[in-house]
Amino acid sequence: MALGTDWRHFGILITSPSALIALGLSLRSAAAATVLSLVFGVPLAVVLARADLPGHRLIRSLVMLPLVLPPVVGGLALLLTYGRTGLLGRWLEIAGVHIAFTTTAVVLAQTFVAMPFLVISLEGALRSGTEAYERVAATLGAGPSLVLRRITLPLVAPGLVSGLVLAFARALGEFGATLTFAGSLQGTTRTLPLEVYLQREVDPAAAVALSLVLVAVGALVVLTVGSRALGGERG
Numbered sequence: 587m588a589l590g591t592d593w594r595h596f597g598i599l600i601t602s603p604s605a606l607i608a609l610g611l612s613l614r615s616a617a618a619a620t621v622l623s624l625v626f627g628v629p630l631a632v633v634l635a636r637a638d639l640p641g642h643r644l645i646r647s648l649v650m651l652p653l654v655l656p657p658v659v660g661g662l663a664l665l666l667t668y669g670r671t672g673l674l675g676r677w678l679e680i681a682g683v684h685i686a687f688t689t690t691a692v693v694l695a696q697t698f699v700a701m702p703f704l705v706i707s708l709e710g711a712l713r714s715g716t717e718a719y720e721r722v723a724a725t726l727g728a729g730p731s732l733v734l735r736r737i738t739l740p741l742v743a744p745g746l747v748s749g750l751v752l753a754f755a756r757a758l759g760e761f762g763a764t765l766t767f768a769g770s771l772q773g774t775t776r777t778l779p780l781e782v783y784l785q786r787e788v789d790p791a792a793a794v795a796l797s798l799v800l801v802a803v804g805a806l807v808v809l810t811v812g813s814r815a816l817g818g819e820r821g
Contacts, residue, residue, distance in 0.1 A: 599795035607773050608781035609799070615689065615777060616757035619696035623753045626697075627704040628746075634705065635712035650706075652699050660698050661766025668694070668767075691768035692775050696757035703756055704749035711745025755807040759800055 599605070633639070634646055652660055668675045668685040678685060685691050719741065723733045761779040768775035770784065778796060785793040 595791070596795055596798075599792045600799055602792065604772065604781060605778075605792070605796055608776050608778045608796075611689070611692070611773070611776065612758055612778040615692045615696055616700075616754050618693045619700050619757040620750055620754045622693065622697045623701040623704045623757075624750065627701045627749070627753075628708060630701075631705045631708035631712060635709045636717070650702055653702050657699055657760065657762030658766050661695055661763035661768075664691070664695060664698060664763065664767040686767060687769045687771065687775060689768075689774055692764055692777060695763040695767045696760045699760050699763055700753040700757040703752040704746075707745045707749030707752065708742060711742040714741075714745075751807055751810055755804060758803060 630645075630649055634642070634649070639645070655663075665686055666672050668678070668691070670676065670679050670684075670686060672686075675685060685694065719737050720733050723737050724730075728736070759779055760777070761783070764775065764777060765780060765783075770776045770780045776784070778800060782793050782796045782800070785796060
C-alpha cells in the first residue's frame with residue numbers, strides 16, 4: 587500500500603478507537619509530565635541562574651544531559667534505575683510499587699526528556715536583568731513575597747510559559763525513551779507516537795494521518811512560542 591492517506595477518510599483514520607485511546611493517553615501523560623517539569627524544573631532553573639554552589643557546572647550538565655542523549659539511552663537509564671531489578675526499582679518492588687511498563691513510566695520518560703526545555707527557558711528569563719529590578723525593589727522596602735509577585739513573576743512569565751509549551755510538546759512527541767522504559771501496551775503505555783510506529787506496518791494511511799496530527803500540534807507550538815518571543819523582543 588502506498589505511503590499516503592485518502593483525505594476523504596482522514597477523519598475516520600484519526601478517530602479510530604485505537605487512535606483516540608493513544609491520543610487521550612498522550613495528552614494526559616504529557617500534561618502530567620509538564621506539571622512534574624514545572625515542580626522540579628523551576629527550582630533547578632532558580633539554582634542555575636542565581637546560586638553559586640560547588641558543583642554548579644555538574645548540576646547544569648546533568649540537567650541538560652537528556653538533550654544530547656539518544657532517547658532510547660535515556661529510557662534504558664530509567665529502566666536500569668526504576669526497573670524491577672534496577673537500583674531503586676528493586677526496593678520499590680519490595681514495597682509493592684511497580685513503575686516500569688506502566689503509565690507512570692510513560693510520564694517519567696516524558697518528564698526526563700521534556701524538563702530541560704523548561705529549565706533552559708526559565709533560566710534564560712531569570713538571567714535577563716530581573717535581579718537588578720529585584721534589588722531596586724528591595725531597597726525601596728518591598729518584602730521578598732512582594733518582589734516575587736510584582737517583579738520576578740511578571741518578568742519571567744513569558745519565558746516560563748514558553749518553557750511549559752515546549753515541555754508539553756516535547757513530552758507529547760516522545761517516542762524512544764517511552765518505548766524502552768514503558769513498552770507499548772494499548773491503553774496503558776501506547777502513546778500517539780507509538781501508535782504511529784505500529785500503524786506504519788499495518789496501515790500506512792492511518793500512520794500518515796496520525797503523523798499529521800502531531801505535525802499540527804508541533805506547528806502550533808512553534809507559532810505560539812515564536813509569537814511570544816517576537817512579542818518580547820518588540821516590548
